[in-house]
Amino acid sequence: MAKAPDHNGAVNRRGLLTGALRAACGAGLVALLIAMPAHRRAVAVALRPPGALPEADFLSACVRCGLCVRDCPYNTLTLSDLGDGPSLGTPFFNARNVPCEMCEDIPCAAACPTDALDKGLKDIKDARMGIAVLVDHENCLNFQGLRCDVCYRVCPLSDAAITLEVQHNVRTGKHAMFIPTVHTDKCTGCGKCEKACVLEEAAIKVLPHALAVGELGQHYRWGWKEKDKAGEALIEDNLQLPIRGMENGLPSSELKGFKP
Amino acid sequence: MTRPGANHAAQMGWFAAHKWLLARRFVQLAFLAVFLTGPLVHVWIAKGTLASSLTLGVLPLTDPMIALQSVLARHALSLTALTGAAIVLAVYIVVGGRAYCAWVCPINMVTDFAAWARARLGIKETITLDRRLRYWLLAGVLAASAATGTIAWEFVNPVTIVHRGLVTGSILGGSALLVTLALLLFDFGIAARGWCGHLCPVGAFYGLLGAKSLVRVAAVRRDACNNCMECFAVCPERQVIAPALRGADKGVGPVILSGDCTNCGRCMDVCSKQVFRFGTRFTPAATQVLKGE
Ligand code: SF4
Ligand code: SF4
Numbered sequence: 001m002a003k004a005p006d007h008n009g010a011v012n013r014r015g016l017l018t019g020a021l022r023a024a025c026g027a028g029l030v031a032l033l034i035a036m037p038a039h040r041r042a043v044a045v046a047l048r049p050p051g052a053l054p055e056a057d058f059l060s061a062c063v064r065c066g067l068c069v070r071d072c073p074y075n076t077l078t079l080s081d082l083g084d085g086p087s088l089g090t091p092f093f094n095a096r097n098v099p100c101e102m103c104e105d106i107p108c109a110a111a112c113p114t115d116a117l118d119k120g121l122k123d124i125k126d127a128r129m130g131i132a133v134l135v136d137h138e139n140c141l142n143f144q145g146l147r148c149d150v151c152y153r154v155c156p157l158s159d160a161a162i163t164l165e166v167q168h169n170v171r172t173g174k175h176a177m178f179i180p181t182v183h184t185d186k187c188t189g190c191g192k193c194e195k196a197c198v199l200e201e202a203a204i205k206v207l208p209h210a211l212a213v214g215e216l217g218q219h220y221r222w223g224w225k226e227k228d229k230a231g232e233a234l235i236e237d238n239l240q241l242p243i244r245g246m247e248n249g250l251p252s253s254e255l256k257g258f259k260p
Numbered sequence: 261m262t263r264p265g266a267n268h269a270a271q272m273g274w275f276a277a278h279k280w281l282l283a284r285r286f287v288q289l290a291f292l293a294v295f296l297t298g299p300l301v302h303v304w305i306a307k308g309t310l311a312s313s314l315t316l317g318v319l320p321l322t323d324p325m326i327a328l329q330s331v332l333a334r335h336a337l338s339l340t341a342l343t344g345a346a347i348v349l350a351v352y353i354v355v356g357g358r359a360y361c362a363w364v365c366p367i368n369m370v371t372d373f374a375a376w377a378r379a380r381l382g383i384k385e386t387i388t389l390d391r392r393l394r395y396w397l398l399a400g401v402l403a404a405s406a407a408t409g410t411i412a413w414e415f416v417n418p419v420t421i422v423h424r425g426l427v428t429g430s431i432l433g434g435s436a437l438l439v440t441l442a443l444l445l446f447d448f449g450i451a452a453r454g455w456c457g458h459l460c461p462v463g464a465f466y467g468l469l470g471a472k473s474l475v476r477v478a479a480v481r482r483d484a485c486n487n488c489m490e491c492f493a494v495c496p497e498r499q500v501i502a503p504a505l506r507g508a509d510k511g512v513g514p515v516i517l518s519g520d521c522t523n524c525g526r527c528m529d530v531c532s533k534q535v536f537r538f539g540t541r542f543t544p545a546a547t548q549v550l551k552g553e
């Protein structure tokens with residue numbers, strides 16, 4: 001609510017001036033507030049430090065103090081600012097800039113005063129900052145049948161988190177292709193592979209779990225795994241279904257394995 | 261009215277009339293300096309920000325209002341953070357809740373500057389806000405934390421945004437700069453003492469503490485007051501003065517008990533009659549002491 005400028009009938013100059021001042025300051029204020037969201041730009045995927053709680057819990061815990069950032073010896077982490085993507089002031093890293101070096105003593109998590117980074121994480125190999133995904137099959141050199149292998153070779157958990165799977169090279173017809181393949185149960189999401197990818201734009205990228213990993217329907221079972229578990233097939237192997245039109249010609253006792 | 265403090269300065273010198281102001285600026289800058297020595301010259305005194313910090317590798321401090329929001333968001337806060345919050349609470353219960361505002365918060369320099377510029381330019385125009393708005397905002401922030409399971413105020417808190425910008429250097433081009441300018445424009449051109457005096461829920465939180473805290477400003481020599489009104493002119497929370505200064509007839513003590521008082525000491529600086537001094541919430545009026553003798 002505006003206080004009426006005290007003037008005697010005629011609008012005095014002071015009133016006009018201060019009115020203009022308020023309008024100018026108001027417009028400036030709005031412009032500044034709009035400048036904040038307007039800074040948002042498309043960015044590389046931001047990853048949380050090792051041990052970070054799941055995002056919803058993280059935002060109830062992280063006070064945005066930056067102690068993790070200060071104690072990272074490789075300057076991997078930064079506190080988010082305008083346009084970085086993650087909630088303002090929270091710690092993140094961009095693997096293509098500086099990946100996580102997977103320090104054995106996990107100094108970032110040790111520094112966190114709020115347990116937003118879980119101190120229960122004792123072995124950095126158990127960190128799940130994200131999952132590497134070979135997103136671009138069209139440009140990955142190994143996918144063309146070449147032997148780049150760089151992502152595979154820089155991986156701190158090479159041969160576990162990332163393996164080379166041999167496939168037939170259909171293009172040449174006589175060579176093999178060594179496909180870099182990431183295993184979600186081992187990959188920490190450190191981003192060394194993304195950092196090292198020799199392409200202009202990395203073909204392998206670390207993505208947050210939600211973007212990278214699918215989830216099987218609760219009721220789905222892999223038949224062959226169930227078979228391994230039970231030690232035998234749960235249904236008989238060779239189902240013999242009745243042949244259409246022959247139903248009457250055969251005694252039903254011979255319909256082996258058919259359970260209507 | 262001459263400029264507030266002019267009489268006092270004429271009597272006792274400029275320095276005496278700005279003693280507490282200078283002390284405050286020194287302490288505010290010192291609080292910044294301890295966070296900056298690490299990144300600038302690799303001598304780590306305080307690490308972190310005002311939200312949570314570690315001093316000399318041993319002393320954890322956490323903003324109690326942020327800790328409270330985290331607890332309301334149902335995060336099981338670590339012992340370190342709880343200890344840090346308890347230490348901060350204990351300190352401000354002694355030195356005065358909003359001493360945080362006057363002596364530590366980096367925003368104070370911004371909003372004080374806006375108020376100073378308004379006074380110099382003689383700008384009276386302001387929109388009128390209710391000073392209780394900040395307490396409602398505080399309640400809203402706490403409710404939002406509980407409802408959304410996040411530390412809600414930290415998405416927008418100018419105090420920590422600016423402090424973070426200052427200690428990480430990101431103020432040179434990031435959100436902290438925009439927030440600083442926005443507060444400056446708001447307090448300068450739109451609402452006098454608008455942010456700290458009416459809206460900031462962080463100040464409100466510390467104000468609630470201040471209502472119970474030990475160190476308070478007391479108008480001990482209120483009998484000597486000559487109604488020059490200079491203290492009212494400089495006080496960022498002018499509503500807190502009258503009850504103590506003018507309360508003798510009503511049997512009200514001389515201590516400024518309102519939690520809104522920031523213990524900034526500007527009233528002491530400008531008063532040429534030395535009416536005010538720091539005391540405790542139990543300080544009696546000097547006249548009463550004299551009468552008793
Ligand atoms: S594990 Fe080491 S390199 Fe990785 S973020 Fe933490 S401190 Fe930095
Ligand atoms: S140390 Fe913990 S609370 Fe501080 S910014 Fe890092 S994750 Fe957040």
Ligand code: SF4
Pocket residue numbers: 131132154155156157158161162182186187188189190191192193194206
């Ligand atoms: S992110 Fe890449 S380098 Fe790091 S563990 Fe996973 S596959 Fe290996």
Ligand code: SF4
Pocket residue numbers: 360361362365366367368371419455456457460461462463464
């Ligand atoms: S009212 Fe808020 S912004 Fe102002 S000095 Fe106090 S905490 Fe800082």
